[in-house]
Amino acid sequence: MSFFQIGLAGIVSVIVLILLRVPIAVALGVVSFFGFWAMLGSGAAFGLLTAVPYDFAAHWTLSSIPMFLLMGYVCYQTDITKGIFKAARVWLSFLPGGLAVASVGGAALFSAAAGSSIACAAAMGRIAVPEMLKRGYDPGLSTAVVAAAGTMGSLIPPSILLIIYGIFAEVAISKLFLAAIVPGLLTMVCYVGVIVIRSQINPALAPRLEETVTWSDRMEALGDTWPLLLLVAGVFGGLFTGIFTPTQAGGVGAALSFVIAAARGSLSWRVSKIALMDTAKMTAAIFIIAVGANLFSRFMAISGIPAAMSDMVIDMGASYVMLVVGTAVVFCVMGMILDPLGILLLTLPILLPIYEANHISLIWLGVFATKLVEMALITPPVGLNVFVIKGIVGDAVSISQIFRGVMWFLAADVLVLFIMIAFPDLVMFLSELGN
Numbered sequence: 354m355s356f357f358q359i360g361l362a363g364i365v366s367v368i369v370l371i372l373l374r375v376p377i378a379v380a381l382g383v384v385s386f387f388g389f390w391a392m393l394g395s396g397a398a399f400g401l402l403t404a405v406p407y408d409f410a411a412h413w414t415l416s417s418i419p420m421f422l423l424m425g426y427v428c429y430q431t432d433i434t435k436g437i438f439k440a441a442r443v444w445l446s447f448l449p450g451g452l453a454v455a456s457v458g459g460a461a462l463f464s465a466a467a468g469s470s471i472a473c474a475a476a477m478g479r480i481a482v483p484e485m486l487k488r489g490y491d492p493g494l495s496t497a498v499v500a501a502a503g504t505m506g507s508l509i510p511p512s513i514l515l516i517i518y519g520i521f522a523e524v525a526i527s528k529l530f531l532a533a534i535v536p537g538l539l540t541m542v543c544y545v546g547v548i549v550i551r552s553q554i555n556p557a558l559a560p561r562l563e564e565t566v567t568w569s570d571r572m573e574a575l576g577d578t579w580p581l582l583l584l585v586a587g588v589f590g591g592l593f594t595g596i597f598t599p600t601q602a603g604g605v606g607a608a609l610s611f612v613i614a615a616a617r618g619s620l621s622w623r624v625s626k627i628a629l630m631d632t633a634k635m636t637a638a639i640f641i642i643a644v645g646a647n648l649f650s651r652f653m654a655i656s657g658i659p660a661a662m663s664d665m666v667i668d669m670g671a672s673y674v675m676l677v678v679g680t681a682v683v684f685c686v687m688g689m690i691l692d693p694l695g696i697l698l699l700t701l702p703i704l705l706p707i708y709e710a711n712h713i714s715l716i717w718l719g720v721f722a723t724k725l726v727e728m729a730l731i732t733p734p735v736g737l738n739v740f741v742i743k744g745i746v747g748d749a750v751s752i753s754q755i756f757r758g759v760m761w762f763l764a765a766d767v768l769v770l771f772i773m774i775a776f777p778d779l780v781m782f783l784s785e786l787g788n
């Protein structure tokens with residue numbers, strides 16, 4: 354067999370193993386190892402299996418991942434986010450669907466401290482969903498809005514997915530963070546639009562709050578937001594002014610979250626232990642998948658498949674629109690069966706050479722791909738964020754109700770994708786300001 358044929362067999366084998374529910378890290382690693390063996394011999398296969406994981410895990414930039422995760426878990430465990438929803442509720446209660454809108458606003462701000470969609474959905478779900486259900490909101494809307502809003506944790510900096518993408522694509526993580534800001538805010542605006550329009554058309558979905566909110570109440574509520582605002586300002590103020598790098602920002606954020614929690618009196622040994630254990634588990638899961646993907650990326654490169662596909666796309670004369678729409682379709686299909694990190698790492702070895710050959714910015718691709726895998730978090734039948742919310746509400750809301758509710762927000766995500774494709778400069782202009 355030629356190297357190209359071995360590469361194709363490897364791709365088919367990975368897909369089959371994943372469909373058989375083999376963990377994606379195992380599927381990528383095993384197929385890559387035997388692919389190396391078939392192409393280069395057993396000595397090279399064992400050599401790569403030894404060297405690649407070490408070289409990848411020793412990458413200095415990766416140290417920011419556990420630090421940003423720790424920052425998010427400390428915020429979650431010590432209720433640093435609790436005041437955000439209260440303030441958003443007080444300030445936004447006049448809008449149709451005010452509590453749901455407040456959930457989106459709170460999730461957007463928490464995303465700036467968490468870097469993880471699942472952590473964001475869990476934190477806001479624990480606070481916002483019971484409040485909405487108590488006020489008579491439709492169960493499908495109450496749960497779906499938090500599941501969807503939680504996906505902004507994948508896009509709004511500091512995003513773990515953007516960090517991993519930056520390492521694989523060898524692009525500046527700070528530029529990725531800047532480029533993700535506008536799509537993140539655009540997603541928030543579109544989600545709010547869905548809530549307001551639906552609530553205006555059918556007021557029974559989100560009954561208006563029968564309470565009088567004074568300016569004194571609003572100012573008092575803002576006072577409860579200082580922990581998270583201080584954390585976000587400290588991390589991003591230093592990051593975007595160049596005081597420290599994205600890698601250092603993770604350590605600063607984690608340390609600052611502990612200091613703030615201690616100042617509020619909510620830090621304890623038990624809370625610290627839970628946050629550290631959750632961080633260790635999530636970091637291990639991310640790293641083992643990333644190592645498998647790195648092996649698979651080397652396997653693909655040696656087989657010559659990415660280069661051949663790049664040449665094929667160029668020979669076909671595929672336009673920018675055809676390329677990005679094709680990418681979106683592939684991601685949407687994969688989102689029905691794979692978790693977001695798996696989708697991203699499985700496709701990068703193929704996508705990066707194709708986009709580079711077609712002179713499309715890898716910064717733009719990183720934000721676009723992250724937006725696509727963000728949608729996978731609420732796409733049936735996997736929809737990790739949906740199952741997180743289901744775990745919080747228990748039997749009070751069925752899984753089908755939540756999935757029906759998130760369809761409205763998936764429609765809003767499609768609108769954001771169209772805007773990103775039609776106006777790529779909206780994504781790129783912040784990242785290009787420093788050039």
